[in-house]
Amino acid sequence: xxxxxxxxxxxxxxxxxxxxxxxxxxxxxxxxxxxxxxxxxxxxxxxxxxxxxxxxxxxxxxxxxxxxxxxxxxxxxxxxxxxxxxxxxxxxxxxxxxxxxxxxxxxxxxxxxxxxxxxxxxxxxxxxxxxxxxxxxxxxxxxxxxxxxxxxxxxxxxxxxxxxxxxxxxxxxxxxxxxxxxxxxxxxxxxxxxxxxxxxxxxxxxxxxxxxxxxxxxxxxxxxxxxxxxxxxxxxxxxxxxxxxxxxxxxxxxxxxxxxxxxxxxxxxxxxxxxxxxxxxxxxxxxxxxxxxxxxxxxxxxxxxxxxxxxxxxxxxxxxxxxxxxxxxxxxxxxxxxxxxxxxxxxxxxxxxxxxxxxxxxxxxxxxxxxxxxxxxxxxxxxxxx
Numbered sequence: 001x002x003x004x005x006x007x008x009x010x011x012x013x014x015x016x017x018x019x020x021x022x023x024x025x026x027x028x029x030x031x032x033x034x035x036x037x038x039x040x041x042x043x044x045x046x047x048x049x050x051x052x053x054x055x056x057x058x059x060x061x062x063x064x065x066x067x068x069x070x071x072x073x074x075x076x077x078x079x080x081x082x083x084x085x086x087x088x089x090x091x092x093x094x095x096x097x098x099x100x101x102x103x104x105x106x107x108x109x110x111x112x113x114x115x116x117x118x119x120x121x122x123x124x125x126x127x128x129x130x131x132x133x134x135x136x137x138x139x140x141x142x143x144x145x146x147x148x149x150x151x152x153x154x155x156x157x158x159x160x161x162x163x164x165x166x167x168x169x170x171x172x173x174x175x176x177x178x179x180x181x182x183x184x185x186x187x188x189x190x191x192x193x194x195x196x197x198x199x200x201x202x203x204x205x206x207x208x209x210x211x212x213x214x215x216x217x218x219x220x221x222x223x224x225x226x227x228x229x230x231x232x233x234x235x236x237x238x239x240x241x242x243x244x245x246x247x248x249x250x251x252x253x254x255x256x257x258x259x260x261x262x263x264x265x266x267x268x269x270x271x272x273x274x275x276x277x278x279x280x281x282x283x284x285x286x287x288x289x290x291x292x293x294x295x296x297x298x299x300x301x302x303x304x305x306x307x308x309x310x311x312x313x314x315x316x317x318x319x320x321x322x323x324x325x326x327x328x329x330x331x332x333x334x335x336x337x338x339x340x341x342x343x344x345x346x347x348x349x350x351x352x353x354x355x356x357x358x359x360x361x362x363x364x365x366x367x368x369x370x371x372x373x374x375x376x377x378x379x380x381x382x383x384x385x386x
Contacts, residue, residue, distance in 0.1 A: 010051035010075035017044035019065030027060040046071065051078075105138050106278070108168035108310045109301065116174060120157070124172060125299065127151055134312040135301040136277030139165050168310070188237040191224035191381040193217045194348070197248030200377065207240030217246070223381050244381040247355070250348075252341035255369045256333040263292055263321045272316040275302065281314075292321040330368055334361055337370035349378035 016024055021044045028035055028049075033056055038047040044066070049057060054070070061068040110128075112121045128134065131147050144163045151161045151174075159177040163170060191207070199213050207224040211217055226240040272286040289295050295318050302311040328336070338359065345352055356375040361368065 010073075010077035011048055012051050012054055012070050013046065013048050013072040013074065014054070014057070015041070015044060015046045015069050015071050016061060017067045017069070019061075019067070021045050021064065021066045024061050024064040024066045024068075027064065028057055031056060031060055033057050033060070048074075051075065103310070104168055105140070106168060106310045107133070107135050107137050107139055107165070107170050109308045110135065110170045110172065113171075113173045116172075120174070120176070123155065124151065124161075124174065127154055128172075129299050129312075132279065133170070134276060134299060135308065136310040136312050138278060139170070141165075188226045189240055189383040190222045190226050191240045191242060191244065191383060193219055193221050193223055193244070193246070194380045194382045195219050195248050195250065197246035197380055199223075199244060199246050201245040202242065203244075204242040207238050207242065211244075217380075240383070242381065243379045245377060246380045247375065247377050248380065249373065249375050250345060251371060251373045252344050253369065253371045254337040254340040254344075255367050256328070256337040256340070257367045258328050258330070258333055259366065260326055261323055262326050264324050264326075265294075266320045266322055268320040270318055272318060274314040274316075275311055276314060277311040287318075289316070289318040290320070292323065294319045294321055330363055333368040334370055337368060338372060341370060341372040345374060345376070349376065349380075352376045352378040 025035065025038065025045060033053045034049060035057075036048045038045055051073070058068050110125070112124070116124070127150070128147065131143075131150060133139065133143070133147055144165055148161050148163055152158060157177055159175045162173040164173070165171075196216070196218050198216050199211055202209060202211070202213055202223070204224050207226050208228050210222045210225050217223065223244045224240045224242050227235045227237045230236055270287055272289070273284045275282045275284070295316050297314065297316050300313050300315070301308045302313050303309065345354075354374055354376055358373045360371045360373075362371075363369075
């Protein structure tokens with residue numbers, strides 16, 4: 001410890017030769033110049049003194065006709081003098097330390113809870129990216145708390161979210177919310193018929209049946225009523241609920257042109273890359289997508305030999321689409337028109353079961369018209385507010 005402490009102060013190891021060097025040592029003692037480690041040597045003496053006393057010692061050596069020479073310089077001051085004019089060597093470590101401390105506030109990597117599904121991870125990552133939280137962004141606790149609230153508000157499927165940031169690593173922990181039971185509307189509604197038909201089966205869970213199986217109904221007629229008068233004539237309201245299976249006939253007509261314009265993929269695919277870090281975005285040269293092109297954007301950290309850097313790579317995968325004229329034969333046009341009719345049926349009655357199907361086809365100059373007549377069994381009950 002003494003050597004370390006003494007090494008911090010500037011000292012010189014001197015050699016005094018010739019003349020009356022004994023008197024030189026005495027004069028230095030009388031002048032208060034501290035000399036240490038004095039050792040005799042042929043023709044003189046050597047020792048150590050503080051560097052600030054060297055000029056005074058040289059003045060004492062001249063009257064004694066003694067040559068005073070510096071043999072070695074020691075101490076931190078002389079070591080720093082070697083770097084005089086080369087301040088970059090001294091400022092470099094300081095700048096590195098400052099950058100190192102600053103980089104601790106930058107996101108180097110993002111880790112997700114193992115309990116999260118790939119879909120949940122992708123959704124959270126895209127949400128964080130929209131909040132400018134990605135590899136290379138600067139974070140603080142205020143931004144993290146705000147991001148947690150926004151994630152919970154945007155994603156109803158999460159019960160809680162925790163964002164923990166330390167040492168350049170952001171750890172995302174979350175838990176899926178338990179599915180909430182659907183709450184039915186308690187408004188007083190009647191169940192009415194969507195179309196004309198023959199009632200085959202009624203399953204009345206709540207309310208009062210106004211029809212019976214085997215009866216025919218017209219569109220708009222009440223099947224299950226939501227209220228009933230008691231003996232005193234007061235209305236007893238209930239929530240009508242149930243299904244009414246009926247057999248009915250439905251017809252649809254669709255016209256399909258033989259030529260039409262459609263947007264189709266050309267098969268050409270390319271990527272547009274951008275780099276994001278510290279709130280900056282650098283787009284790499286690439287072909288820009290057109291108005292009709294389909295784009296899919298993904299984000300991933302930039303890696304170098306498997307080491308993640310604090311930079312996010314935004315990749316936009318572009319699939320080229322263009323408008324083309326599609327030519328159909330009469331058979332192809334008839335099939336597309338028939339499919340459109342069936343799609344309309346299942347939009348109107350999702351549980352429909354087709355019993356019989358007939359169609360009529362009429363061909364025009366540039367189109368084909370298909371009329372489909374369907375005999376169907378389906379639920380025809382629809383809620384109507386009182």
